[in-house]
Amino acid sequence: MAQWAENFGNTFYKCFIKEDRYKLLLSGIGVTIKVSLLAVVIGIIIGMIIAICNLSKHKLLKIIGGIYTDVIRGTPSVTQLMIIYFVIFASVHLDKWIIAAIAFGINSGAYVSEIIRAGIMSIDKGQTEAGRSLGLNAYQTMSRIVIPQAIKNIFPALCNEFIVLIKETAIVGYVGLMDIQKAGDFIKSATFIAFMPLIGTAVIYYVLIKILTLILNRIEAVLRKADAR
Amino acid sequence: MIKVKNLHKTFENLEVLRGIDEHIEKGEVVVVIGPSGSGKSTFLRCLNLLEDVTAGEIYVDDEMINDPKVNVNRIRQKMGMVFQQFNLFPHLTIMENITLAPVLLKKMTKEDAIKRGRELLARVNLAEKENAYPAQLSGGQKQRVAIARALAMDPEIMLFDEPTSALDPEMVGEVLDVMKDLAKSGMTMVIVTHEMGFAREVATRVLFIDQGVVMESGTPEEVFGNPQNERTKNFLSKVL
Numbered sequence: 001m002a003q004w005a006e007n008f009g010n011t012f013y014k015c016f017i018k019e020d021r022y023k024l025l026l027s028g029i030g031v032t033i034k035v036s037l038l039a040v041v042i043g044i045i046i047g048m049i050i051a052i053c054n055l056s057k058h059k060l061l062k063i064i065g066g067i068y069t070d071v072i073r074g075t076p077s078v079t080q081l082m083i084i085y086f087v088i089f090a091s092v093h094l095d096k097w098i099i100a101a102i103a104f105g106i107n108s109g110a111y112v113s114e115i116i117r118a119g120i121m122s123i124d125k126g127q128t129e130a131g132r133s134l135g136l137n138a139y140q141t142m143s144r145i146v147i148p149q150a151i152k153n154i155f156p157a158l159c160n161e162f163i164v165l166i167k168e169t170a171i172v173g174y175v176g177l178m179d180i181q182k183a184g185d186f187i188k189s190a191t192f193i194a195f196m197p198l199i200g201t202a203v204i205y206y207v208l209i210k211i212l213t214l215i216l217n218r219i220e221a222v223l224r225k226a227d228a229r
Numbered sequence: 230m231i232k233v234k235n236l237h238k239t240f241e242n243l244e245v246l247r248g249i250d251e252h253i254e255k256g257e258v259v260v261v262i263g264p265s266g267s268g269k270s271t272f273l274r275c276l277n278l279l280e281d282v283t284a285g286e287i288y289v290d291d292e293m294i295n296d297p298k299v300n301v302n303r304i305r306q307k308m309g310m311v312f313q314q315f316n317l318f319p320h321l322t323i324m325e326n327i328t329l330a331p332v333l334l335k336k337m338t339k340e341d342a343i344k345r346g347r348e349l350l351a352r353v354n355l356a357e358k359e360n361a362y363p364a365q366l367s368g369g370q371k372q373r374v375a376i377a378r379a380l381a382m383d384p385e386i387m388l389f390d391e392p393t394s395a396l397d398p399e400m401v402g403e404v405l406d407v408m409k410d411l412a413k414s415g416m417t418m419v420i421v422t423h424e425m426g427f428a429r430e431v432a433t434r435v436l437f438i439d440q441g442v443v444m445e446s447g448t449p450e451e452v453f454g455n456p457q458n459e460r461t462k463n464f465l466s467k468v469l
Contacts, residue, residue: 130316134330135306
């Protein structure tokens with residue numbers, strides 16, 4: 001037992017303390033959070049736009065929305081990330097992490113748009129009819145009657161999408177960004193130890209997502225409070 | 230006030246309305262009866278364009294409202310609609326349900342709308358519920374709020390689509406009382422209902438619709454007391 005503990009201590013030291021390797025992981029956490037946050041914002045904006053396209057009666061908009069969702073869902077996110085980084089933004093001088101966030105935002109937008117669409121469609125048609133029969137136009141009915149009710153319904157699905165998104169960002173190493181995953185991988189190569197850095201990486205992701213889940217649950221409880229009537 | 234000429238409505242392959250001609254005068258209380266699937270609800274929904282019209286013309290105050298150039302929202306402000314399923318907005322309080330449209334459409338300031346809302350709630354005997362949410366009300370109360378909400382836009386015409394069909398029997402009376410009161414005040418009303426007693430008491434005219442056409446039209450005494458059409462006789466023998 002003492003032997004094992006000593007071994008563990010040694011490996012831990014080699015992987016995380018020696019040569020300040022923990023700093024790699026810390027800056028990796030920063031990269032993961034930066035990329036995820038910006039990607040969430042971009043994803044929600046794109047998601048709303050695509051959802052409006054998909055729900056509209058306008059043929060061209062419908063086709064655009066359809067193609068967008070279809071292409072994004074039909075290709076791997078690594079491929080999308082690499083195309084956006086090495087092809088589309090090849091000659092644009094933006095910070096790496098911003099380009100990565102744009103790529104993940106474009107990807108997430110397709111899924112968010114489906115969540116929003118489902119949320120809006122879950123509101124009874126009678127609500128729209130009641131709004132329109134009072135003389136509200138389509139936009140007023142959407143913004144004052146349908147969307148406020150839809151937001152509460154889609155919140156859990158959106159939270160789930162954000163969590164998936166954070167984990168998806170673990171592929172940013174492909175375009176040379178040092179996030180949590182890449183930092184763990186780097187330590188593995190430098191120390192020839194696989195167990196400690198990889199388990200460490202997993203623990204960091206787990207804790208990050210646990211914290212986020214707790215925060216989102218709080219927000220949901222506040223949203224639901226108005227229902228306790 | 231409302232003129233309907235040769236109104237047709239087709240869903241996919243199903244011809245629901247097959248040429249309706251009607252003339253509804255100001256102050257009339259027209260009760261529309263008929264078997265289920267006869268097209269009476271569709272007729273009512275066409276009047277404020279919740280269904281688009283397949284063919285024919287609808288005039289309100291001599292303006293053809295199913296002309297694509299007409300601003301539907303402006304026309305609908307003249308017509309209040311009450312639904313079978315109430316369709317109150319669950320995320321808003323009773324007062325907010327009532328004031329939303331008048332304030333948003335700039336018919337009234339918020340203060341005036343609240344004042345008017347209180348009057349209307351008093352009129353439907355729900356003065357104490359202004360801060361409640363729809364989920365806290367009974368069916369009958371919800372429907373009375375829905376009537377108040379429609380009245381808040383000061384409509385010239387009120388349309389009722391089976392307003393008591395989703396209610397428990399003991400709540401039907403309170404809603405019908407509000408409607409009777411409204412009829413007495415001179416409001417022009419078109420009501421689709423299965424409440425024959427109410428029709429007999431309140432209607433100035435009864436329309437019997439079946440198979441997408443008006444089979445018979447007349448005063449309640451004429452239609453209920455001495456129906457001319459075989460189908461009307463048949464229908465009334467089942468429901469009376």
